[in-house]
Amino acid sequence: MKKLINHPEDVVREELEGVALAHSVLVKVHFDPNYIARIQAPVKNKVALVSGGGSGHEPMHGGFVGYGMLDAACPGAVFTSPTPAQMLAATKAVDGGKGVLYIVKNYTGDVMNFEMAAELARMEGIQVESVVIDDDVAVQNSLYTAGRRGVGSTVLAEKICGAAAEEGHLLSEVADICRRVNHFGRSMGMALTSCTVPHAGKPTFNLPEDEMEIGIGIHGEPGRRRMELKPADEIVEMLIEPVIRDLPYKSGDEILLFVNSMGGTPLIELYIAYRQAHQIAIKHGLKVIRNLIGSYITSLEMAGVSITLLKLDEDLKRLWDAPVHTPGMRWGM
Amino acid sequence: MAISRDEVLVWIKTCAAVLAENCAYLVELDAAIGDADHGANMDRGFRAVMDKMSGIADQDIGTILKTVGMTLVSTVGGAGGPLYGTFFLQAGMKTVGKMEMNLDEWTAALGAAVDGVIARGKAEPGDKTMVDALSPAVNALRQASLANGTLAQALKDSAQAAKIGMEATIPMVARKGRASYLGERSAGHQDPGATSSYLLLKTAAEVWVKD
Numbered sequence: 383m384k385k386l387i388n389h390p391e392d393v394v395r396e397e398l399e400g401v402a403l404a405h406s407v408l409v410k411v412h413f414d415p416n417y418i419a420r421i422q423a424p425v426k427n428k429v430a431l432v433s434g435g436g437s438g439h440e441p442m443h444g445g446f447v448g449y450g451m452l453d454a455a456c457p458g459a460v461f462t463s464p465t466p467a468q469m470l471a472a473t474k475a476v477d478g479g480k481g482v483l484y485i486v487k488n489y490t491g492d493v494m495n496f497e498m499a500a501e502l503a504r505m506e507g508i509q510v511e512s513v514v515i516d517d518d519v520a521v522q523n524s525l526y527t528a529g530r531r532g533v534g535s536t537v538l539a540e541k542i543c544g545a546a547a548e549e550g551h552l553l554s555e556v557a558d559i560c561r562r563v564n565h566f567g568r569s570m571g572m573a574l575t576s577c578t579v580p581h582a583g584k585p586t587f588n589l590p591e592d593e594m595e596i597g598i599g600i601h602g603e604p605g606r607r608r609m610e611l612k613p614a615d616e617i618v619e620m621l622i623e624p625v626i627r628d629l630p631y632k633s634g635d636e637i638l639l640f641v642n643s644m645g646g647t648p649l650i651e652l653y654i655a656y657r658q659a660h661q662i663a664i665k666h667g668l669k670v671i672r673n674l675i676g677s678y679i680t681s682l683e684m685a686g687v688s689i690t691l692l693k694l695d696e697d698l699k700r701l702w703d704a705p706v707h708t709p710g711m712r713w714g715m
Numbered sequence: 716m717a718i719s720r721d722e723v724l725v726w727i728k729t730c731a732a733v734l735a736e737n738c739a740y741l742v743e744l745d746a747a748i749g750d751a752d753h754g755a756n757m758d759r760g761f762r763a764v765m766d767k768m769s770g771i772a773d774q775d776i777g778t779i780l781k782t783v784g785m786t787l788v789s790t791v792g793g794a795g796g797p798l799y800g801t802f803f804l805q806a807g808m809k810t811v812g813k814m815e816m817n818l819d820e821w822t823a824a825l826g827a828a829v830d831g832v833i834a835r836g837k838a839e840p841g842d843k844t845m846v847d848a849l850s851p852a853v854n855a856l857r858q859a860s861l862a863n864g865t866l867a868q869a870l871k872d873s874a875q876a877a878k879i880g881m882e883a884t885i886p887m888v889a890r891k892g893r894a895s896y897l898g899e900r901s902a903g904h905q906d907p908g909a910t911s912s913y914l915l916l917k918t919a920a921e922v923w924v925k926d
Contacts, residue, residue, distance in 0.1 A: 415789070436750075436752075436792075436793075458792040458793070459752065459755070459756065459759070459792060459793075460752070461750045461751070461752055462750075462752045462756055462792045462793040463792045463793050463794070463796070464792050465788065465789050465790060465791065465792045465796055466788055466789065466796075466797070467788070467789035467790075489893065490794045490836070490891065490892045490893065491792065491793040491794035491795075491796070491797070494794060494796075494797040494798070494835060494836065495792060495793075495796060495797055497797075498788065498797055498800075521896060523898065526888075526890045526895065526898075527890065527895035527896055527898070528891055528892055528893070528895050528896070531896070579750070579751045579752065581742070581752070581755045582742050582746060582751040582752075582755075584746075586746055586750065586751050587746075599893075599896060601750040601893065602750065602751075603749075603750065603893050603896045603897070604896060604897055604900060605896075
């Protein structure tokens with residue numbers, strides 16, 4: 383294992399210490415239980431947004447805490463859901479009296495821990511709603527699995543719901559907008575290489591030099607199939623076509639096209655992928671009116687890409703464009 | 716014969732040692748079909764439990780087990796945290812105020828623990844999860860209990876049933892948890908959750924049965 387770390391056990395704590403020093407204007411980091419909260423929290427009379435998940439997906443979720451996005455993020459151990467204790471402490475720290483929305487990615491651990499946290503928070507009189515994001519079309523048989531995984535749409539939901547909360551919407555309304563993002567968003571990813579969880583010390587899976595995994599999850603869970611490596615244009619086609627067919631996105635739809643690095647793929651390759659994804663979208667008659675390109679929901683150092691489409695309506699467009707100021711996403715202010 | 720409060724404490728301490736010993740093994744099983752964190756998570760959780768032991772050494776069995784459960788819920792995360800947390804919390808609810816347990820009482824406690832795991836995780840036998848080791852173990856205890864068997868034999872039977880259940884997960888195709896995303900490719904691997912469940916019950920038989 384070759385990593386820029388000191389000791390596998392200290393990875394999350396030391397990362398959080400770095401975040402605290404780097405972004406003290408935007409966030410405060412609480413240790414034991416670990417959570418990152420917006421510096422102004424609790425914001426009175428605003429619905430608070432809390433998310434969380436295993437570490438190793440940075441900048442998600444901690445990098446999305448700040449104005450116009452999350453009020454708190456709970457980082458678990460690497461690829462491990464955080465605990466109800468973290469979520470409850472974060473919930474109490476950010477509740478501004480208008481309720482708290484949990485944005486939860488559909489993984490067994492995340493869902494169960496957030497369920498327990500919601501039960502505990504409600505016992506303390508805090509209004510909590512949860513929305514589970516499950517946008518990964520790579521998972522074909524939802525009936526015999528834990529269901530579709532939450533991937534790229536999570537980033538978009540956190541941005542859009544954050545803006546809705548800033549506009550002063552009620553908890554039920556922000557939750558509805560979150561469900562709308564999940565309803566209109568679809569993703570699929572692929573891996574060129576595996577990744578190494580620090581405490582495991584070796585790659586999660588072995589992917590030979592001339593092979594790739596199509597439909598990979600963000601923890602190295604396998605996808606639809608393993609196959610020989612192809613040129614970027616063919617790979618992008620294999621990702622975006624099932625995504626377009628799934629909703630389906632129809633000619634004339636206005637969309638946001640999100641091309642995301644799994645952590646190890648550089649921007650130069652992301653733009654090659656974006657170019658092809660954009661062209662295929664146009665061929666289908668889709669109007670790409672917004673985009674996002676970069677490393678936003680990663681899987682440690684895995685090389686690979688994921689593509690997310692989100693169908694936009696007037697509300698979602700306005701909320702996407704609204705100002706945001708977090709360590710990982712900033713515009714309009 | 717009964718299981719005393721002190722023996723429950725020994726069981727918990729021994730489980731911590733067994734999980735630490737098997738940390739790399741559980742990580743390896745989890746890397747094959749999950750996300751390579753189960754061993755580290757269980758080890759972290761039980762080390763946190765060890766830090767709490769001095770504070771509960773003179774408490775009843777229910778308080779001890781509930782403390783173990785709450786500690787796991789608040790330190791483990793992942794799927795293991797809520798599931799093993801619920802396991803010990805439910806067992807603790809059935810043993811409130813008890814300073815020792817006979818066979819029927821341990822059967823009731825483990826039965827409630829497993830029912831709690833099933834309710835929280837919504838897994839059924841055959842889904843390739845902890846339930847595949849735990850359910851047969853409870854059934855073995857119930858049979859022994861009905862047949863008026865000895866506690867020692869019942870504990871051995873339940874550990875053996877858990878072992879068979881754990882091994883039976885090898886050919887199964889996972890339908891719950893992250894392994895379910897592998898579909899057919901999950902077959903041929905032993906489930907890490909069933910393995911840790913077996914380790915807990917094997918340890919119970921080893922520390923509670925005095926030959």
